[in-house]
Amino acid sequence: MPRVDTVVECPVHDSFRVQQAAGLFDVPLADRASERFTVDLPDLDEDWRIGLIVGPSGSGKTTVARRAYGDQLFESADWPADRAVVDAFAPLGVRDTVGLLTAVGFSSPPSWIKPYRVLSRGEQFRCDLARALAMAGGNSAGQQPRANSQLVVFDEFTSVVDRNVARVCSAAVAKAIRGGRVNKRFVAVTCHYDVARAG
Template sequence: MPRVDALVQTPVFDSFRVRQVAGLFDVQLSERSTQRFEVDLPDVESDWTIGAIVGPSGSGKSTIAKQAFGNDGCLASKSIFDSVDWPHDKAVIDGFEETLPGKQVTAMLNSVGFSSPPAWIRPWHVLSNGEKFRCDLAYALLKDQSLIAFDEFTSVVDRQVARFGSAAVAKTLRAGRARCKKFVAITCHYDILDWLEPDWYLDMADQTLHWGSLRRPAIQLQVRSCRQDQWRLFKRHHYLSSNLNKAARCYLATWDGKPIAFCSTLHLYGQKDIRMIHRLVVLPDFQGLGVGTAMLDCIAKLEAQTMRVSIVTSHPALIRSLSRNERWRCTKVVKCGQAHNGILARTGKKIGSIGRMTASFRYRKAMH
């Protein structure tokens, strides 16, 4: 196991205040201030995927990372440092490497829990800190490098967002969807370790290397029916429309008492025994861990006690998720979309899904 020895030396500039501090606090003055860090780290060629370097500020985390992985391997969130050069005059999806296909970029944004197409077309600097953090993560995971060490990991987001973001990163890396092969999180926050589930972590507080046996806590959702006014928390995050039908039956999912997801259903025009999923939204800070699919399954199971349940969606991430979900059966795929007809056309809604691929799914009631 390699041992990393990092020596940090800085000159001491003589002044009246420097001598005053030295006299008051018994600091020994010399020409240089010296700090030495000696730690064991896993070999970068060994069999691991996720690592972490944690410890209080000033404990040498960044110094050790640069010594072990080099400047080229280290990246910091631009929320703290200007490591990623996000353009101010372009959409965030245009800030990634030009050689990357658009579908690969949007798939990675979905993977790290940033599943909001309306936000993808905005410049990086107008996004929230949580959204910026997810963009920085997607950028890092799409770099064609053997290893990425991400400094100031989760430093600019609240702790709930940090935990969900860490779990989304772990899920993406374990599934092999990232271009980088190994990822090291560098942070002063110990609370993300259980959620990141690293193969190893180095605690700079005592300079001890730990091999991981950490497991992510279960996410317990509470789902209940709710009034339509709860939609106001979610409407701006829906990828197509902020409108909610007045006849919609609404449900709210909470985690630790905080609303994080919304779902509504509607009776299908002309079909007495079918209810359609009308709106499904997970707040951006809690995307990437399957919360939306879990809520969808819960609502479909409830509604399926008396009705058949269907959903039509054009969201790529939801289509992929439902295609892998044995509780749902794909009944129709329309690659270019279609205009409304019949009863819907007579209501004045004639645009439909023209220009968008859509997929229809039916809930398998027999599974339960």
């Protein structure tokens, strides 16, 4: 089991207001603020498909995910302003695109033909999730994922959707991955514990 042990630091800029705020709450001041995160994670050579990094806001989830998985951490992609959502998944075929959109709980053909910018935040979240799955490795069902090649790590998972949509989306993604319809490994990074019960 690999261990992530990382320290993050930033300078503390001394000012009257900083000293005042620190004094109000007895916060010791130094030249730099630092925090250490130590976490044991399953090895990528082990047999697992879905992972979850969960904890309260500011607890180091993104830092741990970035340290453990590097460029596998999905960063929001640019969406064309004047094209339909389905156009942004090329070179995937339309059937594969529809399969991914459905797999993340976004089953709305009228919304698929709209530009990303006009969709609701919840619809945009599901489009981003489908795009993250599309951009990682191969898509052939039935093949076992190999190490990092088909790993998707998604930060702020379900943060912008209501909790009912979050649970439905989590269950849909888990079903698609466990059932082999989406041939990926998936790690959700979130402060919401309810998605663990849904998936």
